[in-house]
Amino acid sequence: MPSFTAPTADVRFALRQVVEPGSLDEDIAEAVIEGAGQIAADQWAPLRAAGDREGARWTPEGVKATPGFADAYRGFVAGGWGTIGIDERFGGQGLPFALQIAVYDLLGSANTALLLCPILNNGAVEAIAHHGSDAQKALWLPRLVSGEWTGTMNLTEPQAGSDVGALKTRATPRGDGSWSIKGTKIFISYGDHDMAENIVHLVLARTPGAPEGTKGISLFLVPKYRLDSDGRPGAFNDVRVVSLEHKLGLHASPTCVMSYGEDDDCIGEMIGPEHGGMRAMFTMMNNARLLVGLQGVHVSEAATQAAVDYARTRIQxxxxxxADRSSVPIIEHPDVRRMLLRMRAQTEAARALVYYTAGQTDRAQAGDPAAASRVALLTPLAKAHATDIGCEVTSLAIQVHGGMGFIEETGVAQLYRDCRVFPIYEGTNGIQAADLVTRKLDLDGGAAFAALLADMEADAQHGALRALIAQCRDVGARLGGAGVLDRLAASSPFLTMLSTAVCGWLLERQAGAASDEGNAFATRRRAATAFYLDQVVPHASGLAGAVSAPAAALYDLPSPDFA
Amino acid sequence: MPSFTAPTADVRFALRQVVEPGSLDEDIAEAVIEGAGQIAADQWAPLRAAGDREGARWTPEGVKATPGFADAYRGFVAGGWGTIGIDERFGGQGLPFALQIAVYDLLGSANTALLLCPILNNGAVEAIAHHGSDAQKALWLPRLVSGEWTGTMNLTEPQAGSDVGALKTRATPRGDGSWSIKGTKIFISYGDHDMAENIVHLVLARTPGAPEGTKGISLFLVPKYRLDSDGRPGAFNDVRVVSLEHKLGLHASPTCVMSYGEDDDCIGEMIGPEHGGMRAMFTMMNNARLLVGLQGVHVSEAATQAAVDYARTRIQxxxxxxADRSSVPIIEHPDVRRMLLRMRAQTEAARALVYYTAGQTDRAQAGDPAAASRVALLTPLAKAHATDIGCEVTSLAIQVHGGMGFIEETGVAQLYRDCRVFPIYEGTNGIQAADLVTRKLDLDGGAAFAALLADMEADAQHGALRALIAQCRDVGARLGGAGVLDRLAASSPFLTMLSTAVCGWLLERQAGAASDEGNAFATRRRAATAFYLDQVVPHASGLAGAVSAPAAALYDLPSPDFA
Structure with a gap:
């Protein structure tokens, strides 16, 4: 198993770059980072490999978490680690969301599969906090916020994946304000487990007579156990796990096929107004998308550490x-060193992008509408680009390990497998790219995109970076005037191009501050930033051909002739 | 499990482009392609998923092949499918190597793990044919060529991976011309199995008093069973499989830890002169490297078919x-279609590169020294670039499948796992890139590289392609005058850049001929080629920054400070 060191210096640095002066006490931040780092290294990291090997198990009595997970999760709850960024009104600590991200960065780099449970819970809390009634908030939030109960998101059905509007799960009024829920959901992460005493499912469903498509969807809160008069989990609510998926990776995270109301005895309550499900879903997903972007950082960090470790000790x-003919550690060989520096640069790029977006979330929370727009603009970039980076960096980690990388016991293959779902769930990266070109470019009449470009242009020094930003401006303007199919044809390469520009901008801007963390840190940061600006940024400029190709080029080949 | 159709039209087309006129009877070629295609689809493809699930098994009596493999392999032997490209003097059919590649393309696209056994056998046959004595050829080749026995390559030891010269396995003279072999080898693919009656190991070892490093290595033939006086497998030769590796993929291919001479009773015979092991190894590996490049084509073909299939039937x-608001197959959505066309284009690019190199191998065989140099120059490109493409295309196949791609039963995750070793074994892709910049650029005093550039420049029409070729010329000239560390620092991106130029050249050059295979084929070929030239080629030009970065940029960061 690869060794793991909590990346506290990187986390501290990333956090400092995005926290508003005065919004976070330095001592608190330091204590939180040190504490989370210690739990990450001592408790969470040792469970990573076993979680892959043994995985979560389905039993007739419910899903059993992978060995050690329940204890680690209970420690997380007891320490209040998931409550940091949540409003004090709901039982949270009211600290910046960026600090929550820092904690999740540390814990998830140690064990991304375990952290997925709190990440999903976060989304459920957000949805209830924004769209629930006061009574619902009072009833459900305290224990969800604390983590004593965990929340899930139930969107997908066999015929309704990216097309959420095609879902068929039904909600029928029971006459007392509550609803009968009936339907099947798939791909429900942590849909069941034995780490918490109740599981609160947020389920998208269709009410009788609801309009077709996304307009007719409502959100329901459906607990595994109904609450008794004391507000404690009581009667079983006819929520069953039919099976667990057999997946490429993330084995410790149970991916459930859920069946609601098999015995017509599943009761839910509506969250928000009827047909308001899509809005609530976006609330639920927005932070979740950023947190999935953070999962890209998790595996990148773990993979980079493992590869550097191996390359320092493998003599070849x-x-x-x-002139000296004695063998050296492979980190000394140029092509291995290039891979390692690339991994480091990409990891820091992804981390900078995610933290920056988190910092803007805090500013938006404090009432800055420009920051809210920037979050909306950058969320698809953070989700898609950081998860693409996760796939690349874990693949490089295998390559650095050579033949040992292909052997499961080495541990980097797990990271490579685990992360492959990140570009897929919470909206595929293609959906993120579509969101960018069809909604976000036009946000505030295009002002959000223009403001980002202006900020980047004001700061950027490196020639290749300035060139890339100018390209993004041109492409953005051209896509703004293009038809929707042309926009979509260019969407994924444009997302990569713009994300690379944003990451280059952030890394360059932050380079000066790195000396606060010591000389070694500053040197690493400088080398990684130079690599990024000199090598990664110009490569993104090479996407010029891809972003200017019209959709027609794709349709010249009729669908039946693709293979 | 994904459906599989033998890609006979692609194979026929690729073959026609590279076979010398008059060197291959059209009817024979057609019969071979049709026959191999049928076996691929009917017998080999159905074993792919089971081979992953059940894998090869270690038992005290030896390694058991995955269910169905032994029968399929025996059918392969009976049909003489592995003998096509081998010289008639050694019991082969003496047909072009390119036709052998065509057969291996069809069979391996159906089941790359099973084909790996004949691929390795091919390398063993080449080594014995080129370096063995007449007596050795007479004794060993007939049954190795037929495939009744299978051959392996034993290079790697725990401390000797890319650094072959560090190996410690010992060969001691027994006084009768034979040698006692003692040592441990790792990562030996098909090191044991029950599909053939004997296994012939080609083992690199060190003789007493041999010089250090690669100069002191000799090659030995070490059978699992010694031959009796009738030349039939007889006494056990103290060759043991200690264990099988637990791998990310390619589970059906047993990766063995081999122990030679545990009881001091393992006898081998030397192939070629003492200390001539490296030369023999390169003979063994050269074709093998091209055939590993072909493995990149295997998984790309299978993954593209699976993704196109899914995208045609998945409605979303x-x-x-x-204006029509009914849901459509996802192949109609621009970003999905872009991924599919990219997969198709990259698959055809990899196939064109491998076949072209195979065709040049046939010309070299016929005595053309320029062709021999071109094979030497292109082999690292074919091995590295085609396997990189395999990883990219299988990842895209998962992405096209969305959540279903992460579920093992869908079958594309297997392809993604299987192929991850291709950039590693038979010389990592970093070793290939090093070979390119430190040996092949200077081959024939630089004439081989210059001739390739001249051929490309003479043909290329597309502006982006001409620009990329010009870049390759500049970079090649600059690297030629650079120090070895600077060459190596640029080696991997330069390999990608040059490979992309070669693929673009081949695809553009072949576009006109596609109409022979029918309109649909020609349309697909045209669309894929246009995509490649418009999108993939300009992206490679974006590597300009990476290929001009000096090694110093990598060493600014001291090794202890990487993480």
Whole structure:
């Protein structure tokens, strides 16, 4: 199993770059980072490999978490680690969301599969906090916020994936204000487990006579156990796990096929207004998308550490051109070193993008509408680009390990497998790219995009970065005037291009501050930033051909002739 | 499990482009392609998923192949499918190597794990044919060529991976011309199995008093069973499989830890001269490297077919901007279609590169020294670039499948796992890139590289392609004058850049001929080629920053400070 060191210096640095001066006490931040780092290294990281090997198990009595997870999760709850960024009105600590991200960065880099449970819970809390009634908030939030109960998101059905509007789960009024829920949901992460005493499902469903498509969807809160008069979990609510999926990775996270109301005895309550499900879903998903972007950072961090570790200790061949013919650690060989520096640069790029968006979330929360727009604009970038980076960096980690990388016991193969779902769930990266070109470019009449470009142009120094930003401006303007199919044809490469520009901007801007963390940290940061600006940024400019290709080029080949 | 159709039209087309006129009877070629295609689809493809699930098994009596593999392999032997490209003097059919590649393309696209056994056998046959004595050829080749026995390559030891010269396995003279072999080898694919009656290991070892490093290595033939006086497998030769590796993929291919001479009773015979092991190894590996490149084509073909299939049948959301609001197959959505066309284009690019190199191998065989140099120059490109493409295309296949791609039963996750070793074994892709910049650029005093550039420049029409070729010329000239560390720092991105130029050249050059295979084929070919030239080629130009970065940029960060 690869060793793991909590990346506290990187986390502290990333956090400092995005927290508003005065909004966070330095001592508190330091205590939180140190504490979370210690739990990450001592308790969470050792469970990573076993969670992959043994995975969550379905039993007739319910899903059993992977060994050690329940204890680690209870420690997380007892320490209040998931309550940091949540409003004090709901039982949270009211600290910046960016600090919550820092904690999740540390814990998830140690064990991304375990952290997925709190991440999903976060989304459920947000949805109830924004759209629930006062009574619902009072009833459900305290224990969801504390983590004693966990929340899930139930969107997908076999015929309704990216097309959420195609879902068929039914909600029928029971006459007392509550609803009967009936239907099947798939791909429900942590849909069941034995780490918490209740599980609160947020379920999208259709009410009688509801309009077709997304307009007719409502959101329901459906607990595994109904609450008794004391507000404690009581009677079983006819919520069953039919099976667990057999997945490529993330084995410790149970991915459930859920059946609601098999015995017609599943009761839910509506959250928000009837047919208001999509809005609530977006609330639920927005932070979740950013947190999935953070999962890309998790695996990148873990993979980079493992690869650097291996490359420092694996001795193989003398250095080319050296008079000394004794063999050296492979980190000394140029192509291995290039891979490691690339991994480091990409990890820092992804981390900068996610933290920056989190910092803007805090500003938006404090009432800054421009920051809210920036969050909306950057969320698809953070989700898609950071998860693409996760896939690339974990693949490089395997490559650095050579043959050992293909052996499961080494542990990097797990990271490579685990992360492959990140570009898929919470809206595929294609959906993120579509969101960027069809909604976000036009946000506030295009002002959000223009403001981002202006900020980048004001700061950027490196020639390749300035060129890339100018390209983004041109492409954005052209896509703004293009038809929707042309926009979509260019969407994914444009998302990569713009994300790379944003990451380059953030890394360059932050380079000066790195000396606060010590000389070694500053040197690493400088080398990684230079690599990013000199190598990654110009490569993104090479997407010029892809972003200017019209949709027609894709349709010249009729669908039946693709294979 | 994904459906599989033998890609006979693609194979026929690719073959026609590279076979010398008059060197191959059309009817024979057609019969071979049709026959291999049928076996691929009917017998090999159905074993793919089971081979992943059940894998090869270690038992005290030896390794058991995955269910169905032994029968399929025996059918392969009976049909003489592995003998096509081998010289008639050694019991082969003496047909072009390119036709052998065509057969391996069809069979391996159906089941790359099973085909790996014949691929390795091919390398063993080449080594014995080129370096063995007449007596050795007479004794060993007939049954290795037929496939009744299978051959392996034993290079790697725990401390000797890319650094082959560090190996410690010992060969001691027994006084009768034979040698006692003692040592441990790791990562030996098909090191044991029950599909053939004997296994012939080609083992690199060190003789007493041999010089350090690669100069002191000799090659030994070490059978699992010694031959009796009738030349039949007889006494056990103290060759043991200690264990099988637990791998990310390719589960059906047993990756063995081999122990030679545990009881000091393992006898081998030397192939070629003492200390001539490296030369023999390169003979063994050269074709093998091209055939590993072909494995990249295998998984790309299978993944593209699976993704196109899924995208044609998965209905989700109306087409953006369309007045018709009914949901459409996802192949109609621009970003999905872009992924599919990219997969198709990259698969055809990899196939063109591998076949072209195979065709040049046939010309070299016929005595053309320029072709031999071109094979030497292109082999690292074919191995590295085609396997990189395999990883990219299988990842895209998962993405097209969305959540279903992460579920093992869908079958594309297997392809993604299986192929991850291709950029590693038979010389990592980093080793290939090093070979390119430190040996192949200077081959024939630089004439081989210059001739390739001249051929490309003479043909290329597309502006982006001409620009990329010009870049390759500049970079090649600059690297030629650079120090070895600077060459190596640029090696991997330069390999990608040059490979993309070669693929673009081949695809553009072949576009006109596609109409021979029918309109649908020609349309697909045209669309894929246009995509490649318009999108993939300009992106490779974006590597300009990476190929001009000096090694110093990598060493600014001291090794202890990488993480």
């Amino acid at each position: 061949s003398p250095l080319a051109g050296s | 959301s109306p087409l953006a901007g369309s």
